[in-house]
Amino acid sequence: MRVFDTVIAFKNFINSDCLNKKLGFVPTMGALHNGHLSLINRAKTENDLVAVSIFINPTQFNNADDLKNYPKTLDADLQMLKAVHCDIVLVPSVAEMYPKGAVSETFSFDGLENLMEGAFRPGHFNGVGTIVKRLLEIVNPANAYFGEKDYQQLLIIKKLVKLLNLNINIVSCPIYREPNGLAMSSRNELLSLPQRQEATIIYKILCDVKSNFKKEPHQQVYEAVDRAFKAHPFFKLEYFVIAEADTLMPVNKIIATKSYRAFIAVFAGNVRLIDNIAL
Ligand code: PAF
Numbered sequence: 001m002r003v004f005d006t007v008i009a010f011k012n013f014i015n016s017d018c019l020n021k022k023l024g025f026v027p028t029m030g031a032l033h034n035g036h037l038s039l040i041n042r043a044k045t046e047n048d049l050v051a052v053s054i055f056i057n058p059t060q061f062n063n064a065d066d067l068k069n070y071p072k073t074l075d076a077d078l079q080m081l082k083a084v085h086c087d088i089v090l091v092p093s094v095a096e097m098y099p100k101g102a103v104s105e106t107f108s109f110d111g112l113e114n115l116m117e118g119a120f121r122p123g124h125f126n127g128v129g130t131i132v133k134r135l136l137e138i139v140n141p142a143n144a145y146f147g148e149k150d151y152q153q154l155l156i157i158k159k160l161v162k163l164l165n166l167n168i169n170i171v172s173c174p175i176y177r178e179p180n181g182l183a184m185s186s187r188n189e190l191l192s193l194p195q196r197q198e199a200t201i202i203y204k205i206l207c208d209v210k211s212n213f214k215k216e217p218h219q220q221v222y223e224a225v226d227r228a229f230k231a232h233p234f235f236k237l238e239y240f241v242i243a244e245a246d247t248l249m250p251v252n253k254i255i256a257t258k259s260y261r262a263f264i265a266v267f268a269g270n271v272r273l274i275d276n277i278a279l
Contacts, residue, residue, distance in 0.1 A: 001081060001085070001089060002087070003089045003091065005092065007092050007138055010088070010138065014051075014088075014140075022047045022143075023049050023050075023139065023142055023143075024046060024145065025136075025144045026039045026144075027146075029056045030071075030072065030074060031072070031189060032073075033185070036052075038176045039145040040086055043145050046171070047142060047143060050087050051139055051141065052086050053091070053139070054077055055091070057127060058098075058127075059104040059123070059126070061124075061127070062123050063121075070186070071187075097131065104123060105126060105129065106126055107163070109125065109160070110159065113125040113129075115152070115241075115248050116152055116241055117153070117274070118152070120239065128157075129156065136166055140168070142168070143169045144169070144171065146172060148174055150274070151263070180199070181202075182200060182202065187271055187273060190271045191268055199234075201232060202235070202264060207277070209221055209224075209225065209262045213254075214279075218242060235266045236267040238265040238266060240262070240264050245258070245260055245278070246258075246259075
């Protein structure tokens with residue numbers, strides 16, 4: 001496994017040793033878990049070589065404490081990557097990724113950037129768009145892999161690639177869950193053991209929503225979610241939305257030809273968790 005901490009060295013390697021090779025790319029912010037590894041394993045089956053980036057992108061954090069507390073586990077990450085036979089790792093510095101200072105570009109993603117995560121984390125998707133654009137331009141892979149846990153991010157990145165006219169296939173990968181149903185996330189490391197055990201409620205509630213979505217009026221489904229979290233001492237619901245899967249517009253009337261997903265964001269103490277499910 002080759003590890004590069006400068007973009008220039010990474011690019012030199014790609015342009016000399018990886019010519020005519022199909023490159024798969026998994027961008028990450030580190031604190032790797034089995035969800036990331038599932039993306040890397042998929043990328044390995046569909047490409048000649050797999051590159052992973054580890055970069056905690058400051059511009060996508062709208063909260064300074066969230067950035068400060070974000071788990072940083074580079075040595076363990078590199079060991080995990082080596083164990084799954086990742087080929088190339090890029091670990092660039094903030095100075096190199098943001099030579100003019102950590103400021104985002106402004107994007108318009110047809111309004112997707114203003115809903116849900118965008119509404120509660122102002123500027124978040126400009127930060128994601130800025131860094132993913134830069135990383136895709138540096139790596140220029142055939143395929144780039146993103147998890148459906150960040151479903152809104154996935155849709156936005158698909159739009160970004162269209163907007164920039166990049167010839168890169170964005171591959172969406174299913175949510176990888178802990179045995180109790182909690183969606184795998186680097187932030188899970190910040191939960192206490194009881195919080196992590198009890199967080200099973202998030203997935204259970206999403207499963208209830210899935211079974212009731214077509215049977216009950218939407219209002220009733222929304223109220224049941226609200227009630228379930230109000231009754232739980234560990235979690236505070238930030239938002240719950242049932243939306244059309246392509247546009248993320250909140251559901252009004254179910255249209256048979258459309259598909260829908262339920263999205264949720266909750267706080268466990270200071271830790272913010274998101275999850276979603278196809279309905
Ligand atoms: O999903 C993530 O880990 C990040 O948002 C990404 C795509 C690596 C950009 O920083």
